[in-house]
Amino acid sequence: MRLLLPGYEGNMNVKYLRRIKLVEEPAMGYWESKIYAPLLPGGKAYQFYLLQEVKSFITQPSPGLSVKGPGLYEISGIAYSGAGRITKVLVSADGGKSWGEAALSEPVLSKAFTRFRMPWRWDGGPAVLQSRAWDDAGNAQPTRTEFVAARGQLKAAPPVAAVLNQHFNAVTSWGSRARGGQACLRIASTSRPLGLALCLVAGAALADGPGLGKPLNEADIAAWDISIQPDGKGLPPGGGTAAQGARIFAEKCAPCHGPEGKGGVTGVTAAPLPPLVGGDPITDISAAMKRIANFWPYSTTVFDYTRRAMPWQQPMTLANDEVYALTAYILALNKLIGENDTMNAQTLPKVRMPNRDGFIVRFPDAM
Numbered sequence: 001m002r003l004l005l006p007g008y009e010g011n012m013n014v015k016y017l018r019r020i021k022l023v024e025e026p027a028m029g030y031w032e033s034k035i036y037a038p039l040l041p042g043g044k045a046y047q048f049y050l051l052q053e054v055k056s057f058i059t060q061p062s063p064g065l066s067v068k069g070p071g072l073y074e075i076s077g078i079a080y081s082g083a084g085r086i087t088k089v090l091v092s093a094d095g096g097k098s099w100g101e102a103a104l105s106e107p108v109l110s111k112a113f114t115r116f117r118m119p120w121r122w123d124g125g126p127a128v129l130q131s132r133a134w135d136d137a138g139n140a141q142p143t144r145t146e147f148v149a150a151r152g153q154l155k156a157a158p159p160v161a162a163v164l165n166q167h168f169n170a171v172t173s174w175g176s177r178a179r180g181g182q183a184c185l186r187i188a189s190t191s192r193p194l195g196l197a198l199c200l201v202a203g204a205a206l207a208d209g210p211g212l213g214k215p216l217n218e219a220d221i222a223a224w225d226i227s228i229q230p231d232g233k234g235l236p237p238g239g240g241t242a243a244q245g246a247r248i249f250a251e252k253c254a255p256c257h258g259p260e261g262k263g264g265v266t267g268v269t270a271a272p273l274p275p276l277v278g279g280d281p282i283t284d285i286s287a288a289m290k291r292i293a294n295f296w297p298y299s300t301t302v303f304d305y306t307r308r309a310m311p312w313q314q315p316m317t318l319a320n321d322e323v324y325a326l327t328a329y330i331l332a333l334n335k336l337i338g339e340n341d342t343m344n345a346q347t348l349p350k351v352r353m354p355n356r357d358g359f360i361v362r363f364p365d366a367m
Ligand code: HEC
Pocket: 034, 249, 252, 253, 254, 255, 256, 257, 268, 269, 273, 274, 275, 276, 290, 291, 292, 302, 305, 306, 310, 311, 312, 313, 318, 326
């Protein structure tokens, strides 16, 4: 069984759906807290940025599909919007100075890829191809200038494979250049920040059918029902202090996260892991600025994430007391609680994170 979330990015559409837990408010796990929260200029961040906004891009001509000298060509591409149906696509061959309306190939459906086409007579001279789309909710695909004004711009070009700042939907440009008598197309002005989709959520393949209607017993449910709400709902019994956490951390966490969570360990992942402590005031839209203390909105996420995901190679092996102690240790290192404070189901949700109000819900109507 598959989960389809129309308008959301592809990786949210879980391929092998095995279970659904309904909660009354956002779960505020790691992904809601840190990842789907792109930074904006000025230090605030969008929250729950899951919908794909109106976008179009040219697929032909494109690199690898070179055009061989002056003549008549078809410019073609894809437009879509997570908010509705595509109503119009304009195409330019002179970098946005003049535009013509493209034909839309049927069917033109809500929240679906829509092919657009436009004849183009190329005289062999310089050309910059662009497309721009509109949807029936009244949204226009932003120009690059509009996008940068609203969302900011990274200071340096990031690595190609990095996940940068989500959901770049501005107009992209393709330029032509002559090479050895043949004209080729290349990317003229790159689209930074650029979003890459990763497969983040996927269940295991089902060996023997979907198992629909098979009753689950309480123990089965309890084993995966481990999400913690920001108000503390779901926190298990137990507790721990920073001093207890320090001992566990030195043994089970420091090999990757460095002594006292200072980071700097190389070789674990392609890029060194971010420190678990500190974090400068946010002055840039680079996702690398995000730390627990300067970004995460809820303290409960530290418990939730550590319990379900850490240590990285042995997830779900920590006892609840250990997770409380480690959470206390990380919060104390960040001076968010006192060194002798005990973290438990009552005290942890009361720890107020400094950036609690640093978010703007991106699509309140879609919540
Ligand atoms: C084998 C290496 C390894 C070990 C051991 C390990 N971690 Fe991690 N930890 C990682 C990696 C890798 C990430 C980043 C994961 C990602 O980005 O998806 C991470 C991320 C985290 C984060 C989120 C940090 C952030 O700012 O996003 C926390 C909190 C954390 N680990 C706590 C712990 C604790 C507590 C322990 C000890 C119980 C531990 N880790 C042990 C590799 C490790």
